[in-house]
Amino acid sequence: ERLSFHKPKEEDGVCIVEPPDEVFEIGVKMWSNTLVGYFVGKRIPFKVVKKQLEKKWRKWGAVQVVTADNGNFLFKFDNNTSCDQVLRNGPWEVWGAYLALKRWEEGMSLCKDSFTSIPVWVKLANIPSELWTRPGLSYVASALGVPLCMDAATSAGNRLSFARVCVEMKASSSFPNSFKVRRRNGTLSEVMVQYVWKPSVCSVCRVFDHSSKQC
Structure with a gap:
């Protein structure tokens, strides 16, 4: 398919490509129903990932599996509902390796080494019953990070x-x-946290997926 030429700018002797907003919007729309993920601690062959996850996620429609840089995968769905269902029904594993998944966002890096945050499934026990609502659980889960789904x-x-x-x-x-x-009466309730899976974290560079011994 043919491409078109668009003259770049030059600032202080540096070539700068500056596409207009409408060009970015085309790309944002194309990837809007996409999840980005990688397998923690293990490299899984593309064919295995594609076959197993297509089977696991079949009930929520078709998914296009795309490989990206440094062991990352992009999972492109037909609609936003399918993305939600996959996230809500996790965590997912292939060959015993945990699949860290997050929504694609404009501007996000696809380099695995840049993942300084990661989606983690947790069990929260002893939550006050009056906080068993979507807003209440959002406040409770925010003690750990950014709540994504339940x-x-x-x-x-x-x-x-x-x-x-x-x-x-x-x-x-x-x-x-x-x-x-x-609670509203001023008393404190202790919420217990159990991690379905806890990732290894490098204490040197503060990223996931390798220990401090490797850094």
């Missing part, structure tokens, strides 16, 4: 022993096992 049972409220939520946590996090919630 599983179907938590959303339906038919299992109050624990809430299972996915939180984007920073590599600098201490990954606490508990935290406190102040």
Whole structure:
């Protein structure tokens, strides 16, 4: 397919490409229903990833699997609902390797080494019953990081022993096992945290997926 020429700019002797907004919007629309992920601690062959995840996610429609730089994968869906379903029904594994997934965002780097935050599934127990709402759980889960989603049972409220939520946590996090919630009467309740899977974090460069011994 033919391409077209667009004269770049030059600033201080440096060539600068500056596409207009409408060009960016085309790309944003193309990748809007896409998840970006990588397998933590293990490289999985593309054919295996494609075959197994297409099978696991078949119920939510077709998915296009694309390889990116440094072991990253892009999973492109037909609609936003499919993305939500895959995220809410995680975590996912292939060959025993955990698949870290996050939504594609404009401007995000696809270099795995730049992942200083990662989606982590956690179980939160002893949550005050009056906070078993979407806004309430959002406040509670924010003690760990940025809340992304909750599983179907938590959303339906038919299992109050624990809430299972996915939180984007920073590599600098201490990954606490508990935290406190102040109720309206001023008393403090302790919420217990159990990590479905806890990633390794480099204490030197503060990124995921390798230990300090490798840095």
